[in-house]
Amino acid sequence: MKKIKIYKLNSGPKVVLYQDTSRHCALASLFVMFGGKNKEVIVNNKCYSICDGMAHFIEHLLIENSKYGNALVMFNKENTNMNGYTSRDVTEYFIDSINNFKSDLEKLINIVNNVNFSINDIEETKKAIIKEKMMSKDSNFRDLEKIDYECLFKNIKYPNILGEVADIKTINYDMVKFCYDIFYQIQNQMLIVSGNFKIREIEKIIKDVYSNFDKKIIEYNIPKIVENNSVLLKEKCIFKNIHLDYVRLNYKINIKNLSNEERLKLDFYLEYFLSFLFDSASKVYNYLVSSKICLYDIDYSCSKIDDFFVLKIGTYTNNHDKFITIINDAMRKKNVNRKDFERRKRKSIINIIMREDSLFNTVNPFIENIIKFNCDRIDKVEDIQKQSFADYKRSILNLDFSNMSVTKMLQIKNNGDFNG
Amino acid sequence: MNKELITLKREPYIIKNKYSTIDFFFIFPALYKKEYMFYLLLLKQILLNSSFLYKNEKLYKRKWEDLMIISESLTNKILNNNLYLEFRLTVPNPKVIKNYDLERAFSFFINTIYKPNIVGNKFNKKVFERERTFLKEDILMSLKNVYSESYQKFLNLVDDKGILKDNIYNNLDLIKNANEYELYDVYNELIINNKPIIMVYGDVDKSIVSLIKKYVNIKNEKVKLNIDYYNFLFPREKCKYVIENSKYNQSILYVAYKVKKMNNNDLIYLNLIKNILGIGAESLIFKTLRVDSGLVYSCSTWCDSISGLLVIETYINNNSSDIVLDKIKNLIDMLKNKEILRKEIYRVLESLKYSVIRKKDNKNKKLDDFIKYKFKFGFTIEKLIEKYSNLDLDLTIDFINRLVLDTVYFYKGDFNEKNKNI
Incomplete structure (x- = not known):
């Protein structure tokens, strides 16, 4: 039996319950609306800056110094999987439980809300994060993403989620307490519970546990970021120890005037459009390969950054100019194809049906709809069936692909010279 | 000392469940030879990107999409002297996707395995060269990160018998020396002159066996495999x-x-x-x-x-x-x-x-x-x-x-x- 219930707890978090009694486990994700993008906050008409890495720092701090000790160890002793994750938009605390779900859920809510960290805990947390930073320094694509932001946006900054070593070192108790008190207010949280559980029991637990917290309410605002449609820089590159150059075209599309539902629909349409143009059966890809401009698949993706969709199309190639010209021409022609559209729709329908085979695969797109698009609903086959070619074509033709920047990751030659 | 015998059957193994997909497995057991090393990588690239009917990647992948295939793969498992080539096809369950033509998808899969892109007694030269270049670049590229670079260096140190380190990174000459004729010989040895163990995993009934038998000649017989999976490394005198x-x-x-x-x-x-x-x-x-x-x-x-x-x-x-x-x-x-x-x-x-x-x-x-x-x-x-x-x-x-x-x-x-x- 499957059942969905969405509600807002009085002066508390938004709660989403997805019950599926055919499962053998239950999952809970507690989201706090604080992520790498939060760089400033206004309290009492005063604007405070938040150092890079703060949201991620608090995630570590709460998990490793909870009232139960290190939460990872505590949960693992009970054979419950637990972890935390910080993204650009949110911090997520997650459990996957089999036997003790009710008490595990209670503990999860307490880990996030019933905290008591010390100056010493903060210093210890720094050590783990600096080690994590050391590992991430070898990730080439993280640096490429940074220059993507620098080219695309004037005012939206790269969400440096881990922060730099210098940022991490400056973090102190007062800064952490300040950010925690503001962003970890309970109305700034969302709890998603899924799997095999009894709805009434879980509702009661959530209500009871949250009623124990007496957090003071702090009014705050996030400074509004005004961003132009145009890109800030046309091109930027970085140099890395790689075997072939990597070139990426980034398109910036303003979706400010679209409703949440329209954004969600456009997300599907852009996936269809990019797949038609650039997947391994596409004319463009096959031309690029046969003319030896590239060897590898074309990577393409669509992501939502505030009021923009950003489309990224890239590949490994040493023939930069030809690649850029061909991709840009294909984008600007905006070719769409009815048969292909029907093919993509069928694929979307199959994907939705297949999600049912796994609880994670069912719940994750649901969470994405809620967090990314503010649409409190699960994708249904009927939604896809309703999509029409005329609407798809109109949507694509209405898009402006003129705001584009190019980022490149270029290989360093062995002698230390740059090649590119 | 390490050898063992396992007995399997030629008739397809049917494992029933209620998932929304059906998986077909064709697993070809063989004895592993070092000269297969690069050809196994090539086979994977060539067989899954073109076939005799669909000569290039564009035609092949478009057909793949039309048939609503969810995934198709070829993996090689090498366990000391034993090699297993595993072809896998994942398609929607026709009971969930109405009017889904399972037979067309299965026939496409059979063509992937048994009707590859060959011309006379060799693989299509153009496709062969494209995949050779791709693999060469891919192998060199994959070494440019701290994980694979350090891992490879570690294997070279720890493995004094050449069990783990005898991989493509230490045999780059195999890439240069490969040719489309030998690849065809290897293909014949491993696939055409071999018999697979077949498995179906999904919401199916006995009629699935008739479908498989329509395309593959299967006898009701037992298969005995000599397995020799282990070749242990022993400690050196001094760390x-x-x-x-x-x-x-x-x-x-x-x-x-x-x-x-x-x-x-x-x-x-x-x-x-x-x-x-x-x-x-x-x-x-x-x-x-x-x-x-x-x-x-x-x-x-x-x-x-x-x-x-x-x-x-x-x-x-x-x-x-x-x-x-x-x-x-x-x-x-x-x-x-x-x-x-x-x-x-x-x-x-x-x-x-x-x-x-x-x-x-x-x-x-x-x-x-x-x-x-x-x-x-x-x-x-x-x-x-x-x-x-x-x-x-x-x-x-x-x-x-x-x-x-x-x-x-x-x-x-x-x-x-x-x-x-x-």
Whole structure:
């Protein structure tokens, strides 16, 4: 039996319950609306800056110094999987439980809300994060993403989620307490519970546990970021120890005037459009390969950054100019194809049906709809069936692909010279 | 000493479930030869990107999409002298997607396997050259990251018999010397002149067997396979310590143990020690190195059953290598204490019991365990529980006493050098 219930707890978090009694486990994700993008906050008409890495720092701090000790160890002793994750938009605390779900859920809510960290805990947390930073320094694509932001946006900054070593070192108790008190207010949280559980029991637990917290309410605002449609820089590159150059075209599309539902629909349409143009059966890809401009698949993706969709199309190639010209021409022609559209729709329908085979695969797109698009609903086959070619074509033709920047990751030659 | 016989059947194995997909497996068993190494990579690229009917990637992939194929793969499993080529097709369940033409998709899959892109007695030259160039670049590219570079260097140090290190990275000349004629010979040897073990995993009935038999000639007979999966590495007289500076930021410490007088019966102990040291946040290694002493951010334990190698891999600060190594040695010694060992076995057993429940919600894990069981690739979760529950503690301690520290490789990054005041 499957059942969905969405509600807002009085002066508390938004709660989403997805019950599926055919499962053998239950999952809970507690989201706090604080992520790498939060760089400033206004309290009492005063604007405070938040150092890079703060949201991620608090995630570590709460998990490793909870009232139960290190939460990872505590949960693992009970054979419950637990972890935390910080993204650009949110911090997520997650459990996957089999036997003790009710008490595990209670503990999860307490880990996030019933905290008591010390100056010493903060210093210890720094050590783990600096080690994590050391590992991430070898990730080439993280640096490429940074220059993507620098080219695309004037005012939206790269969400440096881990922060730099210098940022991490400056973090102190007062800064952490300040950010925690503001962003970890309970109305700034969302709890998603899924799997095999009894709805009434879980509702009661959530209500009871949250009623124990007496957090003071702090009014705050996030400074509004005004961003132009145009890109800030046309091109930027970085140099890395790689075997072939990597070139990426980034398109910036303003979706400010679209409703949440329209954004969600456009997300599907852009996936269809990019797949038609650039997947391994596409004319463009096959031309690029046969003319030896590239060897590898074309990577393409669509992501939502505030009021923009950003489309990224890239590949490994040493023939930069030809690649850029061909991709840009294909984008600007905006070719769409009815048969292909029907093919993509069928694929979307199959994907939705297949999600049912796994609880994670069912719940994750649901969470994405809620967090990314503010649409409190699960994708249904009927939604896809309703999509029409005329609407798809109109949507694509209405898009402006003129705001584009190019980022490149270029290989360093062995002698230390740059090649590119 | 290590050889064993397994008996399988030619008639398809049908494993029924209620998932929304159906999986077909064609598994070709063969004896492994070194000259196959690059050709196996080529076969995967060529067979899954074109066929006799669909001559190029564009036509092939478009047909693939039209048939609503969810995935198609070819994987090679090499276990010492044994090789398994596994073709897998995943398609929607016709009971879920109305009017889905299962037969057309299956026939496409059969053509992928048996009707490749050949011209006369060789593979299509153009396609061959394209895939050779792609693979060459891909192999060189894959070495340009700290994980694969350090791993490869570690294998070169730890493996004095050439069991693990004899891979494509150490045989790049095979790429240059390959040709489309020999590839065709290898294909004939491994596929055309061979017979597969067939499995179907999904919401199907007996009619699926008729469908398969329409396309493949299957006799009702048993198949006996000689398996020789293991070729153990034995400890050297003196541990090898190597420190190497790298151009990457992070530093990686590999600590490798080998087992004195290792034999097939020791595999369960090797697996147990790996699981005690390395399962999750409650594992001994994570608790000791991360939670209790903050020496690492990430650490893991893995073992290679074929060679009998136990490896602890940690990501550390440059000045921590000695202390991390000492702590690892102490952990191994600690397990020689009966009470501690008993407690640890109990903890791992509990964790495995939960894995059995989690497996019920996971289609691929169930499938993996079925194949593992049929081909004796390793222990299923249920088998591990049974074996661990009946382990003799004295024999387990005898095994731990035979674990010998063999190789310590420290791949030293420069992050700490650049940030000395941290």
